[in-house]
Amino acid sequence: MADDQGFPPNLSRAQEAAPPPADPAPRAPVPVFRPLLPCVERLLPYLRRIDATRLYSNRGPLVEELEGRLADLIAVPPHGLRLAASGTLALMLAILAHAGRGVAEGARPVALMPAFTFVATAQAAEMCGWRPVFADVDPVRWTLDPDAVRAHPDFGRAGLIVAAAPYGILPDIAGLARLQAETGVPVVVDAAAGFEALCDAPGTVSDTVPMALSFHATKSFSTAEGGAVAWGCASGQRRVMQIANFGFFGTRAARTIGLNAKMSDYHAAVGLAMLDDLAARRAAQAHVADSYARAAQGRVAGRLHLPPRISPAYALYEATDAGACARAEAALHADAIESRRWYGHGVHREPWFADTQAPEAKAEAAGVLPVTCRLCDRLLGLPTAPDLDLASIAWIVAALARAEAEGRAR
Numbered sequence: 079m080a081d082d083q084g085f086p087p088n089l090s091r092a093q094e095a096a097p098p099p100a101d102p103a104p105r106a107p108v109p110v111f112r113p114l115l116p117c118v119e120r121l122l123p124y125l126r127r128i129d130a131t132r133l134y135s136n137r138g139p140l141v142e143e144l145e146g147r148l149a150d151l152i153a154v155p156p157h158g159l160r161l162a163a164s165g166t167l168a169l170m171l172a173i174l175a176h177a178g179r180g181v182a183e184g185a186r187p188v189a190l191m192p193a194f195t196f197v198a199t200a201q202a203a204e205m206c207g208w209r210p211v212f213a214d215v216d217p218v219r220w221t222l223d224p225d226a227v228r229a230h231p232d233f234g235r236a237g238l239i240v241a242a243a244p245y246g247i248l249p250d251i252a253g254l255a256r257l258q259a260e261t262g263v264p265v266v267v268d269a270a271a272g273f274e275a276l277c278d279a280p281g282t283v284s285d286t287v288p289m290a291l292s293f294h295a296t297k298s299f300s301t302a303e304g305g306a307v308a309w310g311c312a313s314g315q316r317r318v319m320q321i322a323n324f325g326f327f328g329t330r331a332a333r334t335i336g337l338n339a340k341m342s343d344y345h346a347a348v349g350l351a352m353l354d355d356l357a358a359r360r361a362a363q364a365h366v367a368d369s370y371a372r373a374a375q376g377r378v379a380g381r382l383h384l385p386p387r388i389s390p391a392y393a394l395y396e397a398t399d400a401g402a403c404a405r406a407e408a409a410l411h412a413d414a415i416e417s418r419r420w421y422g423h424g425v426h427r428e429p430w431f432a433d434t435q436a437p438e439a440k441a442e443a444a445g446v447l448p449v450t451c452r453l454c455d456r457l458l459g460l461p462t463a464p465d466l467d468l469a470s471i472a473w474i475v476a477a478l479a480r481a482e483a484e485g486r487a488r
């Protein structure tokens with residue numbers, strides 16, 4: 079249901095007051111994430127501007143306007159945010175602009191990174207010529223700990239550190255900036271799902287450590303496909319724009335490595351229309367998180383991870399062990415509720431990376447990433463969406479509670 083602004087209304091009071099159905103009838107399947115981007119009416123004013131200017135790409139006026147509005151939201155000067163065609167490309171631009179290509183780093187070809195992340199973190203580094211070596215994450219924060227990275231056996235071979243913001247949880251940016259300053263090893267952050275975290279903690283964007291954001295449709299703020307580099311460094315951001323545009327800057331001479339990683343003005347139109355409704359969207363997301371928390375009370379409370387700790391693109395269930403997680407997965411599946419292990423079993427266990435790691439690194443990864451393995455074995459992505467209804471949430475929590483009861487009865 080959409081109002082005339084194209085945005086779904088917040089859940090109504092009546093819905094809130096209704097008790098969860100005692101014996102729910104068969105329901106439509108619940109997808110794990112159901113994107114909701116601006117409707118055509120909200121896009122039209124922006125598309126008309128494109129028709130009038132005939133500027134479709136190459137940093138047209140809509141791209142520049144979206145950059146300015148996003149920079150304001152994350153409290154950086156206008157040059158502090160540059161758009162890209164996807165989050166993965168934004169991460170590649172950040173790596174290339176800050177650390178260059180790994181193949182050029184003969185003695186230090188390794189990029190140290192977590193395996194507790196989406197596979198694109200490692201793919202972006204590999205596409206930039208770096209050899210991924212995986213490090214374990216902190217069990218409480220779920221991110222790379224700067225001191226642990228420094229003590230990693232492969233640190234001496236590392237010419238790049240790629241930290242991640244798993245499920246939008248930012249790593250210790252100040253600690254990583256210190257690590258970079260003290261060791262000279264460049265640090266880049268894959269903060270793909272970190273948009274809301276950056277909005278909510280002004281001052282987090284660094285002048286020294288670039289962060290990449292994703293605006294893919296499965297993220298909570300989206301341009302359908304898109305991404306950005308957030309970085310307060312003006313000269314670094316000039317390199318980002320140059321590399322994203324075939325190495326051209328000002329003239330048509332290719333003066334650096336380059337590719338086409340630019341966002342189009344059509345995609346920027348989606349982002350601008352989405353920003354027009356950002357406050358309502360964020361309120362709806364907060365309401366969904368709150369509904370989950372209330373439905374879980376006395377049942378699976380304490381085992382849900384919800385916004386604002388994580389990005390509103392996710393709702394997570396943390397089972398007590400791998401068996402309990404499999405039971406929860408099966409119970410949800412039996413009720414036509416989709417769930418997802420967003421990070422698989424860890425990037426180090428993806429066939430490509432498991433096979434291309436040096437044999438010694440592979441053996442080590444299997445043995446020394448206990449936190450990553452434990453998290454991936456226990457965490458299950460639950461359905462979420464800005465308009466996920468209370469009845470579905472009650473149904474999801476009931477399935478989880480049933481799986482836990484089955485576990486206790488065993």
Ligand SMILES: *Cc1c(COP(=O)(O)O)cnc(C)c1O
Binds near residue numbers: 166198303
């Ligand atoms: C979504 C995501 C990406 C990929 O972003 P795209 O915009 O789809 O390229 C990379 N890393 C992480 C951690 C993500 O969550």
